[in-house]
Amino acid sequence: MTTGLGSHFVAVLESLGMASRLRQGRLAARAGQVLSMSLSTSVVVAQVQDGSRTHRCRIGIKAFSKAEWTAVEKALVSQALYTARLLAGEVPYEMFADLGLRLFPDDMRELAMDCTCDTWDMPCLHLAAVCHLLAEMFDQDPFQALAWRGRGREELLSRLGDLRRVAQEPQPVKGFWRMQGPPATSAGPAAGARPDAVLDELAPLPLQLRGERVVDLLRPAYQAMARGVR
Template sequence: MSKYAKTWWGQRFIAALEGFTDSGRLARGRSYSTDNRIKQWLLQKGKVDAKLRGNTNPYYGVYKEPTYKVSVQMTHLSEVQWQKIIQRLSQRASFIARLLLNEIPENIEAVFAEAGVHLLPKDYRDFKVACDCPDYEVPCKHIAGVCYRLAGQLDQNPFLLFEMRGLASEKLLRELANSSLGKVLSDAKSNATVELMPVDSFYTRPVLTELPQEISLKSFWQGQQPLPKSIEPSQPATIPAMLIKKGGDFPGFWQKQNSFIEVMEDFYLRMRKNTLKGL
């Protein structure tokens, strides 16, 4: 498995690239996936158009630092094939739930196999690439660099994989919204923004109240009403930490190799234990 992608679908994407490219070329290509090399990045309609900073190379007659144009896309599925796939996806609650959490179900290829296709790339025939550098090998190190960068974005947003196959995420959500199960996914992934409410302070401020003229010592120390003798145990959430899980295992700010969701689950568990000890 490649260490340059974190999710299993990112790993599969890189594995397809490594399957038909020599290791030396890939090693050089990884260095071209950084911000220092990528001058421009545009991903739209399932195609990446990028501009990369190259190196001077007198052997090829390149004496001034060049800028190379690179394009990477995957073969698109037909409209008929997508309709069959969407119909089957919208009938499985497990698929809807995983997609809701920004994850691709590991058995999703079974749905695509029923339509005679596959989602994740298997070999070079799943890619359409181009680069205007003088290297005649395909993929060159610049194309490899773009693919490594793309694999990192797939980790954070698996819906890009559907776009690379020719189905925009907006259209996928709109089609799934026609079913009762798919509406859950559509609502959760909508771009509706929550209106921010202004506040006077980030902290809770004390509210001054007037004291009564006469104060009973008994009510002062014991309160106006007796405290309950027992506290009902709290019920765990039906879908715990939904807001965190919607971001996926590897959100954009999370640069570690381990799952962000697993770290937060452990954190919540330890906090809950500490809270119960104090009761």
């Protein structure tokens, strides 16, 4: 199921009592009243025109803590599918839920909104118009919502790459037996070579059977096989 992140954001704002304001804001946004909008860590700043005046709006959200971002990054690296979904424009909501995190707040107190207009009934029309455009932005690129929470796309992808490299570094193998000397060839004995020469290359095998070295027990078998081949 893919639900646009913007729709999710709008649904959250509506549940917080902004439904009628958002409808007015959508009309203002469609009329082109939002002159500019920029999103950086934790805050969105926008210029919104209203008649002959231009107002400055700010919408802040609490960034995830360093520990919360570390948990998000580890989850993204452990499940490659989560990162793939993000890159495809889909947010792995269940991943955030599993970590006890919400991308969007469920309480207006977690959002800090202010505007230079003198509307007493907040959020004002200008902020609602910015929220509408913000939702459209999240629909197009969910990384913007992550940036709002404190990690820009480039920084996040770079950190994921670092974590993945560390995870893939080969670990030293302990107790791995390595053969000393020249490697035994898997090909048959070369013409003119002793058919049992490969046994000497494997020596010394510290194995004995009934008091005899295994190498010596195998030697007649190799010589017999070589006679059979010829």
